[in-house]
Amino acid sequence: MRWHLAVALAAALLTASCARVPATVTFHAEDNPATLSGWGLFTVSGGRITPHPGMVTYELQTPLFSDYAQKWRTVWMPKGVHATYRPDGAFDFPVGTIVTKTFYYTTPAGAGKPQTSGEVLKMTPASYQSGVDGLDLAHVRLIETRLLVRRAGGWVALPYVWNADGTDATLERTGADVPLTFVDGASRTRFDYSVPNQNQCAGCHAQDYRTRAIEPIGLKARHLNRAFPGEGGEINQLRRLVAMGYLTGVPDKDVPRNADWQDKGAGPVAQARAYLDINCSHCHNAVGAARTSGLWLDAKTQDPRLLGMCKPPVAAGRGTGDRPFDVVPGHPETSILPYRLASIDPGVMMPELGRDLEHKEGVDLIVRYITGLKGACTEDDGPAEAGAR
Template structure:
């Protein structure tokens, strides 16, 4: 009897330790209904705070998601680390949890928005870094996406926040959140779409051969930048190494430009922007590989990058334009047309947005305008494999 009581007491103590406030809980098999069951955040006192071991990071260029701002973190169990890979996502250990929380700021007069049709503001630059959490005054939390590294591989789980911002619920089939977007002059109603799990895989499966879900942003070229956090405002790769989260960094580290850096040239910024927004599909092994248009940072062949390249099965998405990219002429370039469209049958990217990213479009227009050459037949680059 005494032994049974001791076993029960030990089990209760173990359960209590696993659920201590501030402790992340890795679920190796089950998918909890509530985000709070992962123990990632504390929501209290008007703030959402990260728990121990969660490292906030930022990208040189973010994926555009209808002007939603994003707070990104990565967490790993003690005693393990990711292995550096120069071009692909780092090799993360079992137990890794990557979070991406999508949120909007709200106008002062809408500090307590209603659940239906919340008013949100356009804030092109980061409003809050999230390094020490988010102050929820004038913030509307929308969703938190988890990428969880299990023994069988990565799994993507979308959690949608309630209107009070107290917890989020797993929505495998996605969700639609009606919002009113205000840019300071005009207001536009739109529906923010939370992707379902299949749509998550549609972007995160970047190699048709492996068909494995993988992180997109956790690559050296996207992370090679200074960002505030533990150790001050230092290079993020150096921070991860110092924290024991990353090993094997060596040689020349690939680098994408900060797409908002006023000192970087437009070509470098445009390549960075297209890389993060398009290359998970438009690469040699991605879902759009047969298009012959590859927009990852490594691709240097101008023809494969779209210069004077006729479209492949783009349908009405061409806008009756002859080539993917016409140097000096964004007004006749298919790439520009599809980025400027909000028609679901024409726009690119196909998922993750219903609004046009005006600042991103302006960058791509400048980039194409500055390209030299023409698409006269004698100037068209020779075709390459896959085009």
């Protein structure tokens, strides 16, 4: 008798637990579900993870580097509300908005279950998935999904780490380290992928020291102004959001647009400025956490000195690598900027968070950029001339 009661009780608890998993996107105004499934954002079934209706997949013109992880980005808003366009900063999103960013890697063929594979591959065009129709999980190692949730009191950042089965993710406020082996051709590099804790999320997303309010980094006009597949076909993402009623106020012309950092046709200056903008400017701007460094790397800054040309560091030490200036035109080998971007020493590297590996292609771009700058630095650290060849 007791056994039957125990079975019935277990079945009831299981049914109740399943009932708590919403079939559609559910905005939580106050509580933070312990699992990602509690938000009703995705369905994991049949070897795929798919977004629920209303979630719009988007991509950045130039993405931030995170240890070569691939990223699937979505934004969702409740019916009847919309975001308002801003030319420079993040759009003004309404209460109820949920932004997701899922970090994942491609795993080798024949590696067994992708979720338990310790080896992850450097992404190639053949392994790229847009995420518009979800992800085929046959060779995908899901790592984490970060949420930005717009509540009445402002944005809240929540990191969810995927389980070993790839069926759900658990809220990890204190972050996590995931040991992986990065495979790039014949080379293999062991590293710990670091999921940030909740406070570290604010380290990048609180872009204005005066308010210290968290806000999205990528959901800005200059990062979204590009064509991408989705509803309506492969069209401009801003126009898609307008057509769906998700965004208002987009002007017909003069919308900012960053270069694609890999587009050699744009030239190394435009490529490098786009790369530095997305990777560094959330801190290195006039009101950011690194404002006192005097190195401002946002897209609007044009003053050569603020861009590091012949500018000595605010503080000396091993972070400079005994180099005299942030940027020495024509001489990347004596410039601090590429030295810190290339380093994986926690006391030297920039950015300080979000990576354990060197982004070799990114560093190569900055080297080409600095090599193409003309001018000379004098001992009194005044730029004689700085510009692009």
